[in-house]
Amino acid sequence: MAAGFKTVEPLEYYRRFLKENCRPDGRELGEFRTTTVNIGSISTADGSALVKLGNTTVICGVKAEFAAPPTDAPDKGYVVPNVDLPPLCSWRFRSGPPGEEAQVASQFIADVIENSQIIQKEDLCISPGKLAWVLYCDLICLDYDGNILDACTFALLAALKNVQLPEVTINEETALAEVNLKKKSYLNIRTHPVATSFAVFDDTLLIVDPTGEEEHLATGTLTIVMDEEGKLCCLHKPGGSGLTGAKLQDCMSRAVTRHKEVKKLMDEVIKSMKPK
Amino acid sequence: MVTQSVRSARGRAEVIIAATRGVGAMEEEMHTDAKIRAEIGTGCSPRGPGCSLRHFACEQNLLSRPDGSASFLQGVAEKSRERLIRNTCEAVVLGTLHPRTSITVVLQVVSDAGSLLACCLNAACMALVDAGVPMRALFCGVTCALDSDGTLVLDPTSKQEKEARAVLTFALDSVERKLLMSSTKGLYSDSELQQCLAAAQAASQHVFRFYRESLQRRYSKS
Numbered sequence: 409m410a411a412g413f414k415t416v417e418p419l420e421y422y423r424r425f426l427k428e429n430c431r432p433d434g435r436e437l438g439e440f441r442t443t444t445v446n447i448g449s450i451s452t453a454d455g456s457a458l459v460k461l462g463n464t465t466v467i468c469g470v471k472a473e474f475a476a477p478p479t480d481a482p483d484k485g486y487v488v489p490n491v492d493l494p495p496l497c498s499w500r501f502r503s504g505p506p507g508e509e510a511q512v513a514s515q516f517i518a519d520v521i522e523n524s525q526i527i528q529k530e531d532l533c534i535s536p537g538k539l540a541w542v543l544y545c546d547l548i549c550l551d552y553d554g555n556i557l558d559a560c561t562f563a564l565l566a567a568l569k570n571v572q573l574p575e576v577t578i579n580e581e582t583a584l585a586e587v588n589l590k591k592k593s594y595l596n597i598r599t600h601p602v603a604t605s606f607a608v609f610d611d612t613l614l615i616v617d618p619t620g621e622e623e624h625l626a627t628g629t630l631t632i633v634m635d636e637e638g639k640l641c642c643l644h645k646p647g648g649s650g651l652t653g654a655k656l657q658d659c660m661s662r663a664v665t666r667h668k669e670v671k672k673l674m675d676e677v678i679k680s681m682k683p684k
Numbered sequence: 685m686v687t688q689s690v691r692s693a694r695g696r697a698e699v700i701i702a703a704t705r706g707v708g709a710m711e712e713e714m715h716t717d718a719k720i721r722a723e724i725g726t727g728c729s730p731r732g733p734g735c736s737l738r739h740f741a742c743e744q745n746l747l748s749r750p751d752g753s754a755s756f757l758q759g760v761a762e763k764s765r766e767r768l769i770r771n772t773c774e775a776v777v778l779g780t781l782h783p784r785t786s787i788t789v790v791l792q793v794v795s796d797a798g799s800l801l802a803c804c805l806n807a808a809c810m811a812l813v814d815a816g817v818p819m820r821a822l823f824c825g826v827t828c829a830l831d832s833d834g835t836l837v838l839d840p841t842s843k844q845e846k847e848a849r850a851v852l853t854f855a856l857d858s859v860e861r862k863l864l865m866s867s868t869k870g871l872y873s874d875s876e877l878q879q880c881l882a883a884a885q886a887a888s889q890h891v892f893r894f895y896r897e898s899l900q901r902r903y904s905k906s
Contacts (some may be wrong), residue, residue: 507761515764628775637695640877641870643852647771649861653881658876 419625423532425615433619438662440617442464443664443670445562445677447570454543455571455595459563462619463553465497470571471543474585477533477540483530485540489517491547492536492558498620508557515583516644517547520633522599524641526568531596541573541620554620557631561603566674571595597634602670603642604663606630611649616662632663636671694791737826737839737887762838769808772865774857778818787817798841799827801853801867806891813899821837822858826884827851830872836880836886854884858892861885 414421422497424430441462449658450456454471477484491502491513501507506514521527533543545561545567571590576585607618615667618626628648633641773789789811791804805825812819829840829848837844845851850870857864863881872880 413813429773446713446854508767511760511763515760518760519869523868525871635871639871640868641871643866643877645863646768647773647775647855647865647868650857650860650864652860652862653878656863657874657878 418621422625423611423624426609426615428482431615435617437613437615439459439667440669441619442589443562443673445566445673447566447677447681453567455567456564457552457563457570459559459566461555461559461562461617463551464549464555464559466547466549466556466563468545468547468558468560468567470567472543472544472571472573474534474539475542477537479585481529482537483533484529484540487521487527487529487532487545488542489521489545489547490514491517491549491556493549493552493556497549500552512559512646513547515558516557516631516642517545520561520601520603521564524599524633526565526597526599526601527595528598529608534585535578539576539578543568543571551654554618554623555605558603558605558617561601561618561633562670562674565597565600565602568595569597569674569678570624586675599637599641600615600667600671600674601633601635601641602663602667603633604666606632606659606661606662608649608651614659616666626642630659634660634663634667636667638664639663643663714737717749724798735892763802768801769804770869772805772823773808773812776819776823776857777812778820781818787812790883797899798843798845799825799839799853801825802827802839804853805865808827810895810898813895820859822892822895823855823864824858824895825853825855826887826891827853828880830870830880833860834876836876836883837885850876852884853881854881856885856888858888862890 410421422432426437430436433441439611440471442460442463445461448456449458450467450469454472455470456468458465458467475486478486491510493507493510493513495501496504511533527543530598532543534540547563548557549556551569572594575588575591575593577588578584579586604616605618606614606616607622607625607627608614611627614630615622615626618629623629626648628650628651629646630648631642631644633644635641769789773787777787779785780786785901789808791807793800793804802825805823809823813822818854827839827845828851829837829844829851830852831844831847832849835849840848840851848870850866850868850872852866852872855865855890856862
């Protein structure tokens with residue numbers, strides 16, 4: 409009976425739950441789904457992380473390669489993110505060139521990296537004007553159940569924390585780079601940006617961490633990316649219903665608490681890996 | 685080049701709008717203003733009295749035939765900008781009144797002197813009004829730049845945008861000045877955000893007044 413009503417009138421079905429200040433999966437309006445993270449599972453990548461936000465699963469793999477630095481910034485390296493939403497994660501996506509959703513997500517991650525200065529690009533330079541590291545960050549969604557941006561940001565951060573780069577010296581005689589695989593060092597991660605996404609329902613109600621169905625029924629979305637000092641790296645609101653300044657303030661405070669939760673989780677996981 | 689399509693439903697009926705010259709006319713006016721002031725040597729910045737937005741003008745309905753609906757998607761950054769503009773238009777356009785209709789908005793950048801996204805939003809809104817598309821509210825775009833001291837500059841030029849610590853673009857609706865769209869670059873604090881939002885809401889009044897005046901001028905002539 410309930411399943412029938414849900415198929416015929418999905419919005420009404422949701423409204424019944426929202427009236428009681430909860431959602432069909434039992435969460436409150438301000439509650440996130442269970443977040444799990446697994447760091448360093450891919451041995452062929454220089455750094456990797458798998459993040460699960462409820463059912464939404466994103467895996468990030470970072471590969472480091474050599475490249476010539478850009479001519480206008482000879483002391484900087486590159487960080488190149490790419491978000492892939494393959495057909496296996498959801499019926500929404502077809503195989504072929506990246507669709508709009510994937511491109512927008514890639515641009516979002518590129519903006520977060522640029523704005524938050526998570527890595528100082530100067531740290532990636534080996535020899536100014538000649539050689540620099542380029543970090544290819546590939547984020548692949550394995551299961552799409554809403555809130556892809558939060559999962560991608562978290563996966564990227566965890567993978568970058570896991571990246572170990574070998575020491576590179578330039579041999580003066582041969583002018584070739586010599587890589588010492590035995591001596592590896594972690595990247596210097598300067599800030600920890602954490603994303604919190606909200607969905608706007610019926611122009612008034614704000615719910616945190618929307619699932620795939622909720623995103624589909626929502627009239628607007630909002631993503632806030634905050635670092636540990638409370639500074640905002642990104643306020644991404646791509647159209648949709650309007651928000652007042654007061655509602656934005658509520659979102660900010662929720663983003664602050666979410667940052668603490670995520671930071672704590674990540675520190676625990678990294679600490680548990682240290683003895684290796 | 686930024687091109688963009690807003691689709692409300694499947695279908696062929698296209699309402700093609702003269703968005704493009706609107707953008708061009710606006711930008712050209714800004715350039716001429718700057719040049720004239722420099723020659724006079726007053727040394728004041730090319731901004732109108734009472735508000736810190738640059739002078740703007742708009743011409744409507746210049747094209748007598750449709751501009752062609754080639755939506756040419758080059759690059760990921762353009763896609764992202766298109767999505768922002770499309771979602772903002774979709775939030776205000778009453779699509780249910782035009783079922784099985786495709787509304788295509790084509791935006792052509794004639795010159796970029798800073799605050800490009802805000803200008804695109806203004807052009808899109810004026811074009812939709814010119815086409816007679818029913819909307820639940822008007823919207824306008826306002827850009828704020830924060831420099832390293834924390835000073836707020838509204839409607840920054842390209843040079844100011846490059847040197848700024850953060851650049852925030854907002855789309856506000858005309859009914860309650862609610863935030864429809866926001867796109868930001870750089871790092872800033874929560875209080876700075878509220879400051880920029882308040883300044884943008886105040887500035888949007890000038891933009892909406894300009895919309896009203898330009899429409900009055902147009903309809904009083906004909």
